[in-house]
Amino acid sequence: MSSLQPVRGTHDLLPDENRRHRRVIDTVREVSGRYGFDEVTTPIFEKTEVFARTLGDTSDIVTKEMYTFEDKSGDSITLRPENTAGVARAFISGGLAQSLPLKFIYQGPMFRYERPQKGRQRQFHQVGAEILGVESALADVEIIALGAHFLDALGVLDQATLELNSLGDSDSRAAYREVLVDYFSSHKDKLSEDSRERLGRNPMRILDSKDQGDRVIIADAPQIADSFNDTSKAFFDAVLAGLETAGVAYTLNSKLVRGLDYYCHTAFEFTTDALGAQGALVAGGRYDGLIKQMGGPQTPGTGWAAGVERLAMMIEKPEDAARPIAMIGLGDEAEVKALTLTQQLRHAGFRVELGYSGNMKKRMKRANNVNAAAAVIIGDDELAKNVATVRDMETGDQLEVPLASLEDHLARYR
């Protein structure tokens, strides 16, 4: 047991795990490309205000989960807890309002100071997609369709449910908030302590409380749809109609809310019960007010983010790397020849593992451990005859092959 441990909530991605992550990221790149998305990368840290101003002063992310520090110039810097604010900042900094609409994906590490548990770490990875500058509900339809397509390509869509809700526009949302506060206030004495706290800070959050007592009260709470004005209702109807046309199955969930302040209208989550308490695989919604709130031009946006670790846990084990050819040189002169041949074969497109040290037995064992399809053995005998001994690692058959035709012979193991 080593005393040198990684920082709590961080993990090394060793090759097997790395392959899983890569599969998730490769998949989002490939699928989103078909929808016309391009990848952007923003810094993993930003000035603290980028997150503090946009995520809402009362959100837990801002109040207790940010990794914030002062750099040597005295600026307050924060490791990004999510990437939508970073993309919005890049949109403003780069003057991208000239080239709307924009469709971006991103991927990379995010940081939140939380207690680790299943599917949750302090440094974790997200992939995300954003459409900027489209007022039409069609953008929401496309962004959700992309999410479904992405999960399908990973082979996990059948284990996921698309839950959908609308928060309405800011007027509807404010009106709903009022009736909701009235309702819950009249039952305040029966609410859980957590929910009483939420009543003042973020009353809509009470709706997804897990407390049994709360659930009884929530069951009779006013529905958000009853507070919708015509605009909000029309927008939501358009999203639903679009999803049906696009062939994306959904379940309405009027209790689905968003923790972050900048969301409006469409809110959705692809959830699963395969990962314990952490059900959200892909989550997002519309954020028409965000960019303006950050000081940019009024620009609508819609998007989602997905947890790479969570998806990596759900996908089938990716295939092992292709089997290499093991190159074994025995003796000083032969080792030089082996290196020459190795580079020649690599440039010809073969995967070649060069044995570094040890006797024949050791090198053969190494060849076996790297799952080599064949071993190419060069010793003094071979050198003298200008041949190589090629051993098929599966059958154990081996034969001498003239160096001139080595590439042709090895083609079968490629």
Next chain:
RNA sequence: GUGGCUGUAGCUCAGUUGGUUAGAGCGCCUGGUUGUGGUCCAGGAGGCCGGGGGUUCAAAUCCCCUCAGCCACCCCA
């Protein structure tokens, strides 16, 4: 920040009511094979029993503290 469970070899785990030198499987190393892996046989290395303190003639085992891991709450991807 709160709660529950768990920390023994590189990995997965045994270890009795506290009692001699803490074990197994897998992996690793050496040999059986002078230039042949994967199977087989023989042998070997590897442990401050998470860390600290306490109780006791005696602690992996009991008590306290602490750290870490897992799971759950809050919150969230």
